[in-house]
Amino acid sequence: MNATPNLNDLKPNTHAHGADVVLSGAEVLLRVLVDQGVDVIFGYPGGAVLPIYDALFRQNAVRHILVRHEQAAVHAAEAYARSTGKVGVVLVTSGPGATNAVTGLVDALMDSIPVVCFTGQVGVPLIGTDAFQEADTTGITRQATKHNYLVKNPADLARVAHEAFHIARSGRPGPVVVDLPKNISVGPAPYAPASRAPHPSYRPQSEPEREAVVRAVAAMKRARRPLFYTGGGVINAGPQASEALGRLVRRTGFPCTSTLMGLGCYPTTDRQFLGMLGMHGTYEANLATHGCDVLVALGARFDDRVTGRLDAFSPGSFKIHADIEPSQINKIVQVDVPIVGDAGRVIEMMLEEWDRQDGASDPAALAQWWQQIEAWRGIRSLHFDQDMTPSAIIRPQHAVRRLYELAMETGRDTFVSTEVGQHQMWAAQHFQFDRPNRWLTSGGLGTMGYGLPAAVGAQIAHPDALVIDIAGEASTLMNIQELGTIAQYRLPVKIFILNNQYMGMVRQWQELLHGSRYSESYSAALPDFIRLAESFHAKGMRATCVGELDDVIRAMLAEPGAVVADICVAQDENCYPMIPSGAAHNQMLLGPEQEGEVKVSAEGRMLV
Amino acid sequence: MTMQDETIVSAVISILVENESGVLARVIGLFAGRGYNIESLTVAPVEQSRHQSRINIVTSGTPQVIEQIKAQVGRLVPVYRVADLTQVGPHVAREMALVKVVSSGEPRTEALRIAEAFRARAVDTTATSFVFELTGATEKLDSFIDLMRPLGLAEVSRTGVAAIIRGPRTI
Numbered sequence: 001m002n003a004t005p006n007l008n009d010l011k012p013n014t015h016a017h018g019a020d021v022v023l024s025g026a027e028v029l030l031r032v033l034v035d036q037g038v039d040v041i042f043g044y045p046g047g048a049v050l051p052i053y054d055a056l057f058r059q060n061a062v063r064h065i066l067v068r069h070e071q072a073a074v075h076a077a078e079a080y081a082r083s084t085g086k087v088g089v090v091l092v093t094s095g096p097g098a099t100n101a102v103t104g105l106v107d108a109l110m111d112s113i114p115v116v117c118f119t120g121q122v123g124v125p126l127i128g129t130d131a132f133q134e135a136d137t138t139g140i141t142r143q144a145t146k147h148n149y150l151v152k153n154p155a156d157l158a159r160v161a162h163e164a165f166h167i168a169r170s171g172r173p174g175p176v177v178v179d180l181p182k183n184i185s186v187g188p189a190p191y192a193p194a195s196r197a198p199h200p201s202y203r204p205q206s207e208p209e210r211e212a213v214v215r216a217v218a219a220m221k222r223a224r225r226p227l228f229y230t231g232g233g234v235i236n237a238g239p240q241a242s243e244a245l246g247r248l249v250r251r252t253g254f255p256c257t258s259t260l261m262g263l264g265c266y267p268t269t270d271r272q273f274l275g276m277l278g279m280h281g282t283y284e285a286n287l288a289t290h291g292c293d294v295l296v297a298l299g300a301r302f303d304d305r306v307t308g309r310l311d312a313f314s315p316g317s318f319k320i321h322a323d324i325e326p327s328q329i330n331k332i333v334q335v336d337v338p339i340v341g342d343a344g345r346v347i348e349m350m351l352e353e354w355d356r357q358d359g360a361s362d363p364a365a366l367a368q369w370w371q372q373i374e375a376w377r378g379i380r381s382l383h384f385d386q387d388m389t390p391s392a393i394i395r396p397q398h399a400v401r402r403l404y405e406l407a408m409e410t411g412r413d414t415f416v417s418t419e420v421g422q423h424q425m426w427a428a429q430h431f432q433f434d435r436p437n438r439w440l441t442s443g444g445l446g447t448m449g450y451g452l453p454a455a456v457g458a459q460i461a462h463p464d465a466l467v468i469d470i471a472g473e474a475s476t477l478m479n480i481q482e483l484g485t486i487a488q489y490r491l492p493v494k495i496f497i498l499n500n501q502y503m504g505m506v507r508q509w510q511e512l513l514h515g516s517r518y519s520e521s522y523s524a525a526l527p528d529f530i531r532l533a534e535s536f537h538a539k540g541m542r543a544t545c546v547g548e549l550d551d552v553i554r555a556m557l558a559e560p561g562a563v564v565a566d567i568c569v570a571q572d573e574n575c576y577p578m579i580p581s582g583a584a585h586n587q588m589l590l591g592p593e594q595e596g597e598v599k600v601s602a603e604g605r606m607l608v
Numbered sequence: 609m610t611m612q613d614e615t616i617v618s619a620v621i622s623i624l625v626e627n628e629s630g631v632l633a634r635v636i637g638l639f640a641g642r643g644y645n646i647e648s649l650t651v652a653p654v655e656q657s658r659h660q661s662r663i664n665i666v667t668s669g670t671p672q673v674i675e676q677i678k679a680q681v682g683r684l685v686p687v688y689r690v691a692d693l694t695q696v697g698p699h700v701a702r703e704m705a706l707v708k709v710v711s712s713g714e715p716r717t718e719a720l721r722i723a724e725a726f727r728a729r730a731v732d733t734t735a736t737s738f739v740f741e742l743t744g745a746t747e748k749l750d751s752f753i754d755l756m757r758p759l760g761l762a763e764v765s766r767t768g769v770a771a772i773i774r775g776p777r778t779i
């Protein structure tokens with residue numbers, strides 16, 4: 001018989017066979033995971049976490065997904081979290097395991113994704129001695145996490161582990177690291193259920209103050225040119241917040257735009273949606289932002305990719321800003337009505353107040369505003385011409401459009417992740433999302449290599465769904481080793497590479513700012529993606545011209561297993577529309593014809 | 609639209625924190641990472657029974673930056689309360705300095721005379737040196753040190769500001 005009991009049979013702190021069951025720290029950790037509703041974790045083993053891996057081996061409540069690099073474990077957990085609304089969980093070893101995870105942690109911090117990352121650590125007596133695989137993980141991750149812990153005392157383990165989940169998911173969500181010295185996971189530790197007592201110092205405010213919402217709605221009623229500016233905070237507030245947003249937008253009749261992180265919180269195919277705003281946003285979204293008289297920001301944070309030149313951002317508008325995190329309000333842009341609270345609660349309260357307060361926004365003014373917006377929309381800023389001669393070169397926008405249309409034909413629930421670069425922007429512009437939690441991208445940190453592991457995480461969470469990574473050839477090589485994970489778990493992920501043989505986004509900026517001197521931005525010595533796929537037991541496909549594109553996409557979608565589709569697209573295509581940095585929203589470039597006309601200011605160059 | 613106020617103001621920020629390891633590093637790391645000034649800093653346990661420490665930071669910035677500092681510090685998990693005492697109202701801010709003056713003859717007598725005028729105490733005396741202890745507002749300490757400079761000022765050790773609201777209110 002095992003000296004340590006099987007975890008599945010354990011009822012902690014009960015008398016099994018008349019004796020107190022003593023759990024190891026590792027076993028306590030697993031009990032906490034079960035308490036917290038965790039059914040899957042992403043990780044990679046090593047010396048400092050071996051006791052935890054041993055405890056994992058002896059149970060089957062928690063499934064472990066073995067990634068091929070710790071950074072990928074965090075991105076997979078992020079996508080798992082973003083696509084399910086649950087907390088993503090990571091387990092890595094000390095030293096290099098923890099340092100490899102740091103990029104993922106910062107990514108989750110910037111995009112407010114709830115992740116709990118357990119890191120191994122050398123035993124407490126060895127801390128500070130430069131022991132083998134010792135790194136100061138709590139020191140290194142202090143600014144990379146929402147909060148972190150080093151568990152030095154077994155009595156704290158259960159409380160800290162529960163608390164980590166609470167902090168990761170509540171308020172503005174984010175990553176939390178729990179550093180576990182080896183002697184803590186080996187030695188005995190008391191189990192405790194999650195405490196119901198409020199945390200002594202951490203008390204995020206999710207219920208908005210009615211008075212602020214009343215003032216906001218009064219301004220909305222007076223508005224002649226209103227605009228909703230929505231962001232990732234609405235997605236984080238849960239699907240019911242997106243649903244409420246839909247009601248609010250329809251009830252008010254106002255136009256709605258969204259940030260990159262917010263895509264899907266309002267259906268992007270709806271007439272009232274103006275497309276994404278910001279650097280690569282649509283003409284109508286940016287001009288509406290510039291020209292509106294009441295701007296209602298919900299769960300968005302006035303990122304520099306959104307605002308462009310700050311002193312020219314939405315000049316003259318009355319600004320309402322709702323965010324769960326007080327520090328986001330008046331950080332970049334001074335607002336007239338700050339509202340601290342959960343986006344979903346704010347929207348619900350706005351709906352109540354909208355019905356309670358007399359009057360409605362002037363219908364004539366609103367109609368005129370819509371007329372203006374339709375005129376801007378008439379510019380068709382996302383339009384491109386695809387030569388349909390079968391041998392013609394594929395334009396990347398066309399590839400994304402066809403991917404969207406053919407994916408919709410399958411009728412399957414579809415999740416899209418991306419890497420970072422031009423392809424990411426084309427995906428944001430040309431793929432449509434009518435539901436939240438289906439769009440997985442690295443916004444704040446802009447991490448190349450996010451998309452492939454993110455697709456792993458989304459597919460693990462949704463085994464029957466269609467999961468596509470819209471990738472660039474350069475980015476996807478940054479975590480290409482995850483093809484191994486995809487093979488091991490037979491994940492039918494589709495990797496759709498818009499292969500322009502350049503770090504296209506870098507090339508674009510070099511054209512704009514550096515006299516087209518393509519310093520190190522050519523993707524030299526690329527692998528043969530078909531053979532690369534095959535060596536990882538996946539299907540490889542390639543489209544080299546328009547005539548082949550639909551067939552390749554159809555074959556990819558029909559394939560039951562994983563696919564790497566190498567879509568050879570125009571090498572010189574640039575991403576438009578574009579607001580060059582340092583410019584205002586009404587100074588957009590619509591296409592290459594205008595490129596010669598821009599003079600990016602000295603400050604603009606600094607802002608890049 | 610609200611206009612931004614660009615004037616630089618000085619602020620005394622008092623922060624009540626859970627007395628746990630790493631909490632000071634969190635606060636200082638936040639200031640360093642976001643480019644906020646720290647002009648002086650004090651930290652000590654104040655509520656042993658409740659494991660609470662108080663950090664006082666003298667900083668400066670535009671009113672918007674000071675607001676951001678408060679909000680960003682308030683986000684830290686082990687922070688109970690944060691207040692800008694300069695905004696809350698009248699407050700007392702004091703620091704202590706130990707000032708070593710090495711001299712003899714006329715400068716030595718002059719140093720002692722000035723110390724008396726400032727109500728500084730000589731806490732260590734040798735034939736060639738004094739260590740003065742002086743408590744007061746930062747400006748008072750500054751001017752005392754300035755006056756000692758030509759009189760053999762050798763070394764200074766200052767505590768940084770401890771501050772508290774006047775009257776019955778607390779942070």
Ligand SMILES: Cc1ncc(C[n+]2csc(CCOP(=O)(O)OP(=O)(O)O)c2C)c(N)n1
Pocket residue numbers: 419420421422423424446447448449471472473474475476498500502503504505506
């Ligand atoms: C880890 C990381 N390193 C560098 C960058 C800077 N960067 C942004 S986009 C880009 C090029 C991406 O190339 P590719 O994946 O081929 O996408 P494309 O722009 O060609 O669509 C680079 C290098 C980044 N975002 N992330």
Ligand SMILES: [Mg+2]
Pocket residue numbers: 421472473474498499500501502503504523
């Ligand atoms: Mg590329």
